[in-house]
Amino acid sequence: MSRTTRLAVVAAVLSTLLLGAGCTSVVAGSPAADPGPVPTEGPGSDPVAWADRVCGSLLTFTRPALNEPDFTSSSDLPAIKQVLSEYLGSIVTGIQQSLSELGGVGRSPVTGGDEAVTRIDGVLRQLELDISTAKGKVDAADPNDPNGFQAALSEAEATLNEITAPDALGDLGALPRLDKAAERSANCQQLGALGTGG
Incomplete structure (x- = not known):
């Protein structure tokens, strides 16, 4: 028997022993789940928990945005200016918090989810810029010039009306x-119940 033939026979015997042992061996105990923790992000993680984090991040700015101030309690233009500026400021702060929370949602368990978060992030950043611009117009308005003040408020309102919220x-x-x-x-x-679509 040549050396090559002997190696082939040994390989065949080892293969038979290894494969045979794998098929006939009995493992004691009963089946159990992997004892390792379930991933919190990425493939294998819970899509409900991930979606909950995404929507939760948007609730952070949506709630203050929907909490519109009551201008009827403001008796003069300086008071209206302050109330409106504070309102817009609270939305900007909420958006910044939303962006921070959105950045921490982790990798999506589903293909396409990360791209959705990227789109939402982009809309939030544009929203922050637009509302900051509107707030700047309000802050620059002179309440001692009623006509100019009204024009500034109209400009701010026009800016706000063109805003697209993330969906x-x-x-x-x-x-x-x-x-x-x-x-x-x-x-x-909750986000759906607010009637904003996101």
């Missing part, structure tokens, strides 16, 4: 697994 529910809804996850997410349900 998180629409972005998540475009992905079937995340759409189902959003339906089960408490934060996404």
Whole structure:
């Protein structure tokens, strides 16, 4: 028997022993789940928890944005200016907090989710810029010049009317697994109930 033939026979015997042992061996105990922790982000993580974090980040600015001030209690233009400036400032602060929270949601468990977060992030950044611009117009307005003050408020209102809010529910809804996850997410349900669509 040549050396090559002997090596082939040894390899065949080892292969038979290894494969045979794998098929016939009995493992004691009963089946159990992987004892390692479930991932908190990325593949294998819970899509409902991930969608909940995304929607929760948007609730941070949506709530103050919907809490419009009562201008009827302001008796003069300086008071109206202050109330409006504080209101717009609270929205800007909320957006900045939303951006921070959105940046911490982690990798999506579903393909396409990370791209949705990138789109939402872009809309939030534009929203922050637009509302900051409107606030700047209000802050620069002179309440001692009623006509100029009214013009400045009209400019600020025009800027606000052109704003597009992020549509998180629409972005998540475009992905079937995340759409189902959003339906089960408490934060996404709250976001939908606010009637903003995100």
